[in-house]
Amino acid sequence: xxxxxxxxxxxxxxxxxxxxxxxxxxxxxxxxxxxxxxxxxxxxxxxxxxxxxxxxxxxxxxxxxxxxxxxxxxxxxxxxxxxxxxxxxxxxxxxxxxxxxxxxxxxxxxxxxxxxxxxxxxxxxxx
Numbered sequence: 001x002x003x004x005x006x007x008x009x010x011x012x013x014x015x016x017x018x019x020x021x022x023x024x025x026x027x028x029x030x031x032x033x034x035x036x037x038x039x040x041x042x043x044x045x046x047x048x049x050x051x052x053x054x055x056x057x058x059x060x061x062x063x064x065x066x067x068x069x070x071x072x073x074x075x076x077x078x079x080x081x082x083x084x085x086x087x088x089x090x091x092x093x094x095x096x097x098x099x100x101x102x103x104x105x106x107x108x109x110x111x112x113x114x115x116x117x118x119x120x121x122x123x124x125x126x127x
Contacts (some may be wrong), residue, residue: 071123082111 089096091116096104118124 052093075118079111079115082107 085107
């Protein structure tokens with residue numbers, strides 16, 4: 001009788017996953033250690049300063065920052081990531097069924113509603 005006779009499929013898959021995690025952690029620490037030991041370090045006064053560009057900071061780091069920058073960044077990320085879903089849809093457009101086509105039209109409508117909402121609350125205006 002085999003040693004693996006008492007292991008079912010789920011247990012064997014977990015063992016393979018555990019081995020993969022151990023290997024990935026070992027490989028990550030190996031790469032970090034080798035880059036630290038073989039890396040050429042040339043510390044300089046400018047490199048060790050707070051800003052590598054060499055300029056002193058103009059203001060205190062605790063000054064008030066406009067929230068609109070964050071809002072525009074979040075809106076960009078949202079609409080940019082939603083636009084990524086168009087590429088597989090365009091590539092497989094001739095192979096889509098009616099259900100896939102209607103699902104993408106639903107996605108487009110939700111995207112349009114989000115854009116109209118952002119437009120209505122003046123999230124895109126700077127003035």
